Amino acid sequence: MTIPHPGPAGRPAPSDTDLRAEPGSFRDPANRIFHAGPDVLRALDETAAAHWRALAGSAFFPPLMAAGKVCGTEELPAQAAPANWAALLRHERIPFVSHPYEWSFSMLRDAALLHLEILRAALPAGFTTKDGSAYNLQWRGTEPVFIDVGSFAPLAEGEPWAGYRQFCQTLLYPLLLGAHLGLDFQPWLRARVDGIEPDQMARLFKGARRFLPGVPTHVHLHGRAQRRNADRSTAAVREQLRDAGYSRELALASVRGMEKLVRRLEHEPPASHWVDYQRTCGYSEADRAAKERFVTAALTSAGRGRLVLDLGANDGRYSRIAARHADHVVAVEQDPAVVDRLYRTLRGEGERRVLPLVMDLADPSPGGGWRGVERASFAARAGADTVLALALVHHLAIGRNVPLPEVVGCLAELAAPGGRLVVEFVHPEDAMARRLLANKPDGIFPDYRRDAFEALLAARGTVEDRLELPSGSRTLYRVALGG
Template sequence: MTEIISSAISFHPHSIADYKMRLFKWSGQLYRGIGSERTPFFTQLFEQGVIQLLVEQRLLIETELTPLKVNGFDMVVSHRSIPFTSYSIEWCPAMIKDAALTLLDIAIELARRGFALEDGHLGNVLFDGCEPFFVDLGSIRPFDEYVHYFRWDAYAQFSQLCLYPLLLMSQGKDKVARLLMVDNEGVLKTDLLLLTRGSGLSRRLSNPPLLTRLQLCLMEILPAEQLKVFREKLKLIQSSFNKKPKELQKLNELQELQQLNELQESQKSNPQTSFLEKITHNYYLKSLEKIRQDVHSISLPCFTTLLSEESEAFSWSSCQDTWTAKQVSVYKTLTELGPSSVLDIGCHTGAYSKLAASLGSQVVAFDKDIGCVTQLYYDAHEKKLPILPLLMDFTQPTPAYGLSNYRYVAATERFQCEMVLALGLVHHIVFEQHPQFEQTVEGFALFSKRWLLVEFVPIEDPELAEFRSPRHSWYTLENFMNTLSKWFSSIHTLPSYPEPRVLLLCEK
């Protein structure tokens, strides 16, 4: 057994809520320390093969027991590191939906084996490229700790941070949903109903009475003769509910459930009297499957975007004789330098992201156009390309948020890549959002670990005819290169298309 001294490890900034289950890095690898109180439970999960099963189903990130010893923890497990951490506020609606389904899939698999999830938020799901994985081992808990009164304790959290945002997005209110998701509480039901008044969502959110739901559940697990007796009891209970004021009905319902719950607790040690446990487990599992069905049925808007001439005109598999000077320059740069990671800023539908990914780079792609990001997500997912497409405006990247960055680590820290691509972007930033070269170049430098390949469109270009005026006299290639030289030690000019556009390969 290898013992690691505490000073040699660094704890993850998001791992502060549970001091008995903490993520840390050591020697460049990601580990999780598990305290003595929870070690027996996770030993059971490994011995029963639950962890391995979830990993094989590509629901849980690869997780293994280790012989490491760290002060304060009785068990240490290793996790495969995902190259880039992204948050749900940066995902397109299709990614949010797939992440929510992954969360429900792992909850269902755990329920089938007698376990439950403590949390119902998307912070426990990360995208490795376009594939979502559940990453919070500590959220797996014993069934009876997080299922009470036949309900998943985390359902309200799941609704506010997954289901309700998706329903808002299905009604074309993506921006509002995304802003509300930043808050700890997410989208409240009152928010949803207020913002979607007249859409019919209120009917979709209503549930049948508890007794009706219990009866439907019992029909699946009880023998016919027992079901008949139980149905008569349910009718008597329902009849008494109907004769009382609603407030008293609710109180009596809670009391009945409390009695059932107490009975359930008293029967756990006796396998001959586990009937109520069977009802509870079956109802919980059916509820999760229904929730999953509801999420899967959410129809998202069909986001469309206009393809650029460049996207329509070429394929990287086509003959290079048909490529433009710009395409050849980018291809040669990527093949000769071979960056391990590439950030494509203003990626549009991702032509150059796909090229970099096909050449072996891990790619992050930013665009503020939801149609572009959605299209790239579907394309990269279908072709299994290592691309993480994110909805982000380069001039307003996700900032650090929360005490000690607990909620969000800044995008400029999370998405630093060996090479940054900024193609056909600078003139849009300058003339649409009006920063100076200094702010734009500094932003590129924050994301770039080594190289920047940036395109400069001079004022003589026909596309910029309307901006030719004395007040834009500072917008010159010479001034741009002088600004680049403050953050990059070498700058080389490469041909682009059409002339007089140029590419500038910069190295720190």
Template sequence: MKNLLSLENIDFEPSSYVDNQGFVFYYDDKVLRCIYSDAKTLFQGLLKENILEDWSQRFNLVPTRSSQYRIAGKEDCLIVEHDRIWPTSYCTEWCPSMLYDAAHLTINFALELADHELILQDAYPWNILFCGSEPVFIDLTSIAPVDPVLLWPAHEQFEAFFIRPIILSELGKGKVARAMLRDYINGISLEEYYKFLGPIHRLRHPGLILSVLINKRLQRSAVLKDRLRKMSEKIIRTVPTDVRKRFLKKLSRRLNIFKKTKSADAWTRYYKNIDKKFDKAVKRETVSNIIRRIKPETLLDIGCNTGIFSIEAAQCGAKVVSIDTSESCVEELYCTASQKKLHITPLIADIVNPTPAYGFLGRQFPGLLDRIGCEMVLFLGMMHHAHVTGRQSIMRISELLNIVTQKYLLFEYIDIKDANMPHLPQRRKIEYSIETIKKALEKYFENIEDYPSDRQTRRLLLCTK
């Protein structure tokens, strides 16, 4: 049978191994999900009654449809097909507002499920991808029948992966929060969270210290934990739907306390502070004309700042991934893209020190460079940062750009005599010219066109494979 697949011929999603209701796999460039027979009836009903379609429209559940594929040895399972959401990004690369919107999507969807006597088994930010600036819930089989004696089994996970990192970010510790979210099993524990809170926040929330002390006592005493478990078993009651919904609404109100704040830094003011003697219009017009001529389907903006060129590309129809090390810049671009409904996914990342692959066997979650390849790449105002500050040779930079560029690269050459060069920490002698730069790029790109930029010490090089 043409639609009968063997387990040997499908590509398993490496992060889909815990789910007790199925697994995700890839075949023939399709995203497919095998749903085990025990859960089959539930999801067949949701499909037949068009409930999944309704949730896709109202709660950004990944669009899902029935598939004709079957797996040999698992013929009693249900196979469904999902839309592919691009790009793949992780919470360790999101700005605070992205995590905030993902948290709201999770809670709002959980509230909807409660009306159907269903619940989310987990509250995991890896269950969400951003399609442009829209969060999409992708883990279909996180949906399960409620356990009648539990309010929400994923509550602590929601605290560890959403509430605590959002609070830390609001306190100006977003970098700390993102680093701690690399612990994809535990997230940010209560004790770790408390250590990073300032004294003022601790004074405003005196109940926190009591929670920390109780939690420490429980962790150290297996006897006490066992005693509490036995006591809870004696007083277990069925949780009514309205009680569960009130609990979820309370979590939603906690989220609403936080505000999406734009905290400016030196980089958010970069374009405004460019010396007026430079002709910014020349660079902007040149870049705009090149983008409009090429009309790329996908575009990667490296060192995007607040996204002037990302916005230009998105308005020309490109699906854009924008990366920058400045949380403030990425935050501002995300808010702009959300307000204007632009297909831009901005991420906090360093191109010379990109997010590595991590998780089980070091490959459960692919590294950044494997996820952001685009038809066209912008590398504007970045050469000196990568070469001087990042201490990477021109050949290594060219190799890096080759990895993420599918066809076109717009590279801004910055001369050694550029006015910004003295501001960089030069720990070694720097020697290069536009000829040596072109020679390095020619190893990977067949054709290079030369255009003016906003000043005499800079040139725009359009490189084509």
């Protein structure tokens, strides 16, 4: 594929006063990410700048970038570098930044395989990666892309892969949880920005489980080696490995072994209500056709946008429609099994504009990591031109007891200033609403009414269009926000 140029040719270099530091970029003192308008920039110190130039001139790196496996990157003129930095790079902007705990099993596995593929290409050329974190990867729709160009460094003979521990904790261990124990890894990664520790994994893999593929080497042996070397310096460990004959060839064989292991890992989640929701949700063919026409007209009237959020996307029916009218679509669904199926289907279709994510909208991704800003919250990353909230409001307001004003306020705030909201209200007498209300005390939701919902929408903007579906128990609205 052709990678878009990181920035328009001839764009003036940003001044120091234009630069805004990325809160999540501070752990490697050799380089730092900044933003300046639409530009994503990386400042390098003297050592990192030398490493970058060697990398850019290598035989293995430019083909990876040309194939889209590494984000598009260019070096700006020397005078563009900020004070106290030796060089400045401009990167391709990723359409929507996501976090590994928002990915499905297949997404995490594909990200892990790309990381290993890049490392396998780098080692014979005399390079390695200093980090092995899942956060070094992002997505262009269903295509993973490695973004941490500053992670590449020359490889010293006999030196182990410095990123191995991070790779295990943020990529391999979560995959082992899913493949071997049937557990959803997302809560584990969301709880700890540095991933799952070997001693935590060891407690889960005792008895016969300790012999499952990947566990003896990457959990138990890794944990023992980590404890044994806890008081030794990195230099001493490297010297011991060199004395033992550890070589580039052994490192490459180890990476190939991990690739083989990761490819074999599979996760078949149990069936859930949401997997077959489109068939069981009660829409007639007339309702479905009318709804698709309304959504298409709403997206067309808004003009081509940069980003559409499809909240409660399920099988991606409306995400695909939105992809015809926007540069990028983020399809959010709470069930990991549904998201995994959607990801695999989109990947098979070659659809590259839709990014499916796992997220419970009643408990969306908060800010995390250092000071709560190292990993930005979902709300902070949103800012969509159009927010689709179809067959969602009743699940939040009735199913999760979120007050209706809160639901509408949340949906509106996920849009960019001047954006649009396309939302569906399921009336209290609808079969699905009655099913949800059947498990609630009588009279608990007196304000869950169509007139109250419309008043909330009017307070947030201008209702430009509405449509009652043929069944008579659901209404769609197109709202221009901020009016």
